[in-house]
Amino acid sequence: MNDKTRQPDKQSASDPGTRLGRRDVLKALASIPAMALFVYELLKKRAFDGLRKLNILSELGAPMEAPAVVPPRASGELIRLGIIGYGGRGEHLTRGAGFAHSDWTERKAADAKKNRLDKAFETFMKQQDLNVVINGVCDLFDVRAARVMAASKNDLRPGAGTRTLTEARRYRHYTELLNSKDIDAVIVATPDHWHSRITIDALEAGKHVYCEKCMTRNNEEAFAVRKAVKRTGNVFQLGHQNRQVETYEQARRIVESGILGLVTLVEVTTNRNSPGGAWVWGIHPDGNPKTIDWQTFQQPSPNKVPFSLERFFRWRCWYDYGTGLSGDLFSHEFDAFNQIMNVGIPKYAVASGGIYRYKDGRDVPDVFQVTFEYPDKNLTLIYSSTLASGRNRGNLFMGHDATMQLGNEGSASSSPLSVTADHQSTRFRQKIDSGEISTSLPLFAYSPGSRQIDGITSASAKYFASKGLVYTYRGGKRVDPTHLHIKDWLDGIRHGTTPRCNIDVGFEEAIACHMATKAFLEGRRVEWDSVNEKVI
Numbered sequence: 001m002n003d004k005t006r007q008p009d010k011q012s013a014s015d016p017g018t019r020l021g022r023r024d025v026l027k028a029l030a031s032i033p034a035m036a037l038f039v040y041e042l043l044k045k046r047a048f049d050g051l052r053k054l055n056i057l058s059e060l061g062a063p064m065e066a067p068a069v070v071p072p073r074a075s076g077e078l079i080r081l082g083i084i085g086y087g088g089r090g091e092h093l094t095r096g097a098g099f100a101h102s103d104w105t106e107r108k109a110a111d112a113k114k115n116r117l118d119k120a121f122e123t124f125m126k127q128q129d130l131n132v133v134i135n136g137v138c139d140l141f142d143v144r145a146a147r148v149m150a151a152s153k154n155d156l157r158p159g160a161g162t163r164t165l166t167e168a169r170r171y172r173h174y175t176e177l178l179n180s181k182d183i184d185a186v187i188v189a190t191p192d193h194w195h196s197r198i199t200i201d202a203l204e205a206g207k208h209v210y211c212e213k214c215m216t217r218n219n220e221e222a223f224a225v226r227k228a229v230k231r232t233g234n235v236f237q238l239g240h241q242n243r244q245v246e247t248y249e250q251a252r253r254i255v256e257s258g259i260l261g262l263v264t265l266v267e268v269t270t271n272r273n274s275p276g277g278a279w280v281w282g283i284h285p286d287g288n289p290k291t292i293d294w295q296t297f298q299q300p301s302p303n304k305v306p307f308s309l310e311r312f313f314r315w316r317c318w319y320d321y322g323t324g325l326s327g328d329l330f331s332h333e334f335d336a337f338n339q340i341m342n343v344g345i346p347k348y349a350v351a352s353g354g355i356y357r358y359k360d361g362r363d364v365p366d367v368f369q370v371t372f373e374y375p376d377k378n379l380t381l382i383y384s385s386t387l388a389s390g391r392n393r394g395n396l397f398m399g400h401d402a403t404m405q406l407g408n409e410g411s412a413s414s415s416p417l418s419v420t421a422d423h424q425s426t427r428f429r430q431k432i433d434s435g436e437i438s439t440s441l442p443l444f445a446y447s448p449g450s451r452q453i454d455g456i457t458s459a460s461a462k463y464f465a466s467k468g469l470v471y472t473y474r475g476g477k478r479v480d481p482t483h484l485h486i487k488d489w490l491d492g493i494r495h496g497t498t499p500r501c502n503i504d505v506g507f508e509e510a511i512a513c514h515m516a517t518k519a520f521l522e523g524r525r526v527e528w529d530s531v532n533e534k535v536i
Contacts, residue, residue, distance in 0.1 A: 076494035078163075082136035082183040082207070084174050084198055086144040088281075089212055090189035093239070094151055096482035097187070098130050098158045101151040119478065127483050129159025130490055134168045136177045140293040141312075143286050145170050173296065174198050178205040185235075185493060187486075188212060193300045193321045196221035200228040203236070210489050212239040213335075214327030215510040217300075219518075219535050222510040229503040237489035237499040238506035240335040244484035246472045247416050250446050251397070251406060252340045254419060259443075260399030261427055266341070266381045267398070268333040270325070273390035278358050278366055279316040279328075283309050310361070317362035319517075324364030325353075325385050326516040333383060333395065335501070335509050336406070340397070343379065344508050345528050346372035351520035357388035370516040383516075401425040402443060417446040511535065 083094055094100070108121035134152035139145040152168035155161065171177040178186070178201055185208035188198050196216045202209050209229075215238050216222045229236045242248055254260065272278065287309050294307045301320040305311065315321040316328055323331075338344065353368035366387040373380055384393075394407040404419045421428045423439040431437040472481045485500070492499045511528065515535055519526045527536050 076131065076490075079130075079132045079490055079493060080135045080182055080184045081132050082138070082177045082180070082186040083134060083148050083168070084138045084177065084186055084188050085190035085194075085212075086137065086139045086148040087189065089239075090139075090144075090148070090187070091151075092482055093187050093189055093210070093212070093486065094134070094148060095124060096127075096480060096486040097132055097134075098127060098483075099134055099151045100124065100154060100157065101147050102154050102156065105154065105156045123478055123480055125158060126477075127158040127480070128487065129162060130487055131159075132490065133163070133165065135182050136171055136180055137168045138171045138174045138177045140297050141284070141287065142291040143284060172293070175201065178202055178207060183207065185209070185490075189239075191297075191315045191321045192323050192327060193217045196225050197300055199225050199236075203228045203232040203234050206232075206234065208235040208489070208493050210237045210239065210486065213331045213506075213509070214323040214513055215506050216514075217321075217323060217327075219511060219514045222507055222514065223533075225510075226503050226507045235489065235492040235499065236503045236506070237485065237492065238501040238503075238509070239485065240332065240501045240506075240509070241481040241485040242332060242336050243339060243500035244472060244481040244488065247406065247446060248336055248339055251404060251417055252342075254404055255340055255397065259402060259419065259427075260397060260404055261401030261422075261425065262378065263341070263397055263399040264378055264380065265398045266337060266379070266396065268330075268337060268381070268383050268395040269393040270329040270333065270383075270385040271389050271391050271393065272387050278387040279314055280358070280360070281314050283313045287313065317358075317360070317364055319363055319521075322364065323513060323517060325366075325368040325387075326351075326370070326513045326520075329385060330368070330370065330383050330516065331509055331513050334381075334512050335505070336395075337381060338505065338508060338512075341379075343374055343377055345511050345530070346374055346381065346515065347376070347530075348373040348525055348527055349512075349515040349519045350525045351516050353385075353520060357386075365520070368520065370519065372512065372516075401427040418442040419444055 081097060083090060086094070091101070091104070095104070105121065105124075108118075108124070111118045112121045134148070137145055137148040137152070139148065149168050149170055153165045155165060169180075171180070177183060186198075186202050188195060188202070188209060188211040190198060190212075192214050195211055195214075199209050199211050199215075216225055255263065289307050292307075292312055294312065297312060298304055298320070303320050305320075311318060311321070316324070322328065349370060349372050351368065351370040353365040355362060355365055356367050358366045368383075368385045370383045371380060372383075392407065394405050397404040397406075400422065402419050402421045402425065404417065406417055420442050421432060421437050421439050423432065425432065428437050432439060437443065472479055472484070489499050491497050515526050515528060518535060528534075529536050
């Protein structure tokens with residue numbers, strides 16, 4: 001190739017105009033107005049969205065502020081705990097109090113190193129030191145009793161090194177633990193059929209009680225527990241940790257503001273689609289008649305049967321020990337609904353369902369629907385559940401002016417809380433007509449900490465994560481709501497404050513759930529006689 005041949009290349013390299021070409025220049029010039037228009041429209045949209053947000057938030061009467069930051073350290077005297085029942089929920093409650101088994105802390109610390117988004121270990125270690133010790137444990141399975149004993153002395157915990165820990169003493173029967181002088185309060189995380197008996201005996205022994213839901217196995221027990229709490233004056237907390245969830249607090253404020261208008265229908269749901277989600281839990285290889293006190297386990301049960309590993313480890317599948325979908329999962333949804341709407345016990349309940357998927361000998365349904373009526377409040381609550389589909393439908397609060405959705409629907413990217421105006425709204429009519437409010441877009445959405453995802457494996461954890469309930473936030477700090485709920489109970493003991501899920505709201509939840517179960521089992525509409533306090 002000669003120099004004359006290469007000459008045009010030199011000119012092209014040195015002359016930008018020649019390099020781009022006339023057509024390229026014309027395209028670039030033509031794009032300038034389009035780009036300017038795009039930037040203009042983008043800035044206009046941002047300004048409009050900002051104005052829209054201010055206008056919508058003004059409807060609330062105040063900004064949606066986060067709850068106050070939790071004090072950095074619990075105050076008050078040392079509280080000595082007893083743990084009665086240490087299954088999956090018992091372990092979580094004990095971690096909420098600040099004590100975890102070493103295999104959990106080691107595993108979660110390793111998970112955090114592998115995945116920087118896994119914050120479980122960090123969140124646990126940053127919990128407040130609640131100034132408690134575990135002095136006594138009681139579990140009918142030797143393996144679980146040994147685990148909580150080990151957790152009681154694990155110094156890898158919030159506030160590590162602030163006090164000397166000794167191994168908790170194991171008691172074979174809960175009454176022996178209650179007779180101990182070195183226990184001030186107990187956490188009851190047994191199967192449902194033991195809740196009322198242990199709670200009442202603990203209150204009578206002068207102990208404060210944190211009891212897991214469902215509060216009791218039937219109506220009669222709910223009355224007895226309420227009577228014991230009122231008579232003794234000891235501090236009682238029911239285990240609905242969603243009472244501490246920031247999203248529900250915001251939802252309550254939205255309803256109270258009237259932004260939804262008249263709410264006449266609320267739909268709440270539960271969907272799961274795995275054996276674990278249907279309570280087909282693993283059977284521990286060390287479970288046998290020598291390591292399990294079967295006779296004590298089934299003592300309060302209305303039906304006595306021979307030793308059964310399935311019934312011991314999968315007790316939620318039978319009404320002899322549990323409360324089915326009503327007391328296990330609907331109880332969460334009802335308590336959230338009641339927290340947000342403050343409506344109490346329904347007047348009427350009807351229910352339906354059946355065992356359609358898990359034909360494994362259980363007698364609790366795996367598909368369950370219930371309708372509650374509040375005629376004096378012009379309100380209907382519908383609960384729908386299946387254990388054979390994982391479709392996440394979310395919960396809807398349907399008002400004349402707007403609908404509020406809690407939890408995801410379909411897409412995992414949906415917000416745990418969103419409010420959308422109704423196209424026939426009276427309150428927002430002018431703003432809809434002017435285009436300031438679009439009924440195809442949320443008025444606002446609330447999703448605290450949605451970017452922080454943990455490795456969640458159990459069916460229960462996935463279910464609560466979909467509703468934004470695995471963690472909550474205080475002043476931007478991520479906190480386990482179970483920890484906050486335990487703290488709320490301890491604050492009540494130390495300072496005389498009323499716990500968020502006290503006996504009055506716990507009683508409402510228990511009666512509502514038992515009305516649903518009774519309606520299902522008897523195939524009829526049941527009614528709450530509020531004057532005589534009877535389910536008829």
